Ligand SMILES: Nc1ncnc2c1ncn2[C@@H]1O[C@H](COP(=O)(O)OP(=O)(O)OP(=O)(O)O)[C@@H](O)[C@H]1O
């Protein structure tokens with residue numbers, strides 16, 4: 184179980200990007216975080232992964248305060264993080280990256296099934312370099328595969344659907360649904376997609392740095408996708424409602 | 425052959441006791457073994473120290489090994505090798521160089537390799553340089569010149585792995601119609617190593633093409649200087665790329681030059697020098713690597 188207690192994050196200019204965020208993600212639970220652009224979702228993901236240190240507040244994993252751990256420390260505790268914008272590496276191939284992620288040499292079969300999960304064919308991709316010659320959607324799929332390769336108890340996916348075509352999108356949702364039912368791992372997915380919000384155990388809406396709405400989809404979804412609104416409404420800012 | 429030579433050969437030419445094919449082994453300035461084949465004739469030059477390698481027209485799938493090792497501290501070895509590659513031949517040439525030295529005297533190998541490549545011939549040229557032993561004055565200098573006739577092509581894989589304290593590399597090529605010249609260079613310097621690498625490519629032929637990719641890592645207090653000059657004298661394409669990673673206090677100067685003398689010459693240069701991007705380290709840290717381990721992985725991949 185991961186608990187975020189009164190998490191604040193201030194930009195160097197003193198502005199609060201996150202203010203008193205309190206959230207709890209139970210084992211095996213899928214939390215989907217949504218909300219308007221610039222609301223602070225990715226910042227929260229980076230704080231959990233150790234990329235940013237919160238200005239105040241605590242991160243508790245299974246009863247242990249892990250706030251002060253750096254990225255490596257948090258990764259070793261079992262936190263994985265798929266970035267909103269995947270990183271390119273000159274010279275590092277897909278195979279090498281996934282081996283590093285897994286912490287060992289993956290067998291051909293493991294590599295094949297891992298890439299298969301994100302809709303990529305091993306023959307075409309295993310030895311491609313992770314450079315800008317890969318398309319945005321391909322880089323995103325590899326980013327997701329690198330998180331899956333780690334088989335960790337807490338996984339963050341920041342907008343996994345971005346750049347993924349419609350046909351593969353349904354497959355991606357199936358993977359998240361499977362992960363939810365098959366394992367005790369917890370997932371935090373940042374998303375703007377209704378079909379991802381619908382498979383959530385809990386939804387949190389973050390706007391202007393605070394959690395403005397939290398609950399089960401049945402309760403939160405109608406407020407977000409009102410009959411007449413048809414868009415993700417930045418709660419509190421109004422969306423023609 | 426002494427044990428240092430044997431060790432060096434293992435590194436620079438994957439030597440495992442024998443060479444399969446024609447070879448000439450140079451050890452401390454003299455010939456320590458030679459074999460010609462039916463299609464590849466190796467003989468001494470008459471006017472200077474060195475050999476000529478003549479590959480018969482139409483020779484296919486042959487590999488020629490011409491490694492050179494210097495294991496005698498204080499020796500300055502200098503050699504000229506001439507390669508005549510006949511029409512339609514397709515050969516691989518493995519030309520590694522290793523220097524092993526202890527002590528403070530300069531121990532050096534200087535090699536001039538001149539290639540005359542006839543029409544439609546293809547050469548894959550593989551060159552690995554390494555220095556071993558505690559001496560801080562191991563030196564490898566190379567001058568490599570290619571003359572490519574119509575439709576000829578060269579793929580050059582060049583690598584300076586480690587332990588070469590001073591290096592001066594000059595590589596040049598002149599291309600006729602439809603000739604293709606591809607270079608992939610990987611360099612690593614550390615400590616107080618100093619390295620110069622210079623390329624000059626003259627694209628004389630219609631639709632000739634050159635692509636030079638130089639990747640390097642400068643660690644410790646080492647310094648590197650890269651320069652390239654591509655001259656387009658006709659309808660041609662030329663691309664050069666210098667990518668360097670600075671670690672610790674390494675330094676790199678890059679001076680690319682493009683010279684287009686024909687309106688249909690298309691020449692491009694790209695250069696990027698800098699530390700490893702912070703986000704690359706961060707990404708690998710999210711897999712549980714430490715910052716140091718992440719840096720090693722990135723450098724390893726970059727120089728692969
Ligand atoms: N290090 C920083 N310094 C200053 N401002 C920052 C910093 N990091 C994030 N911000 C700002 O904080 C706000 C929240 O950014 P964040 O990336 O968390 O938003 P988000 O909710 O993920 O948005 P999106 O839906 O567009 O991905 C933005 O206004 C961003 O510009």
Ligand SMILES: [Mg+2]
Pocket residue numbers: 224225226267341
């Ligand atoms: Mg974001």
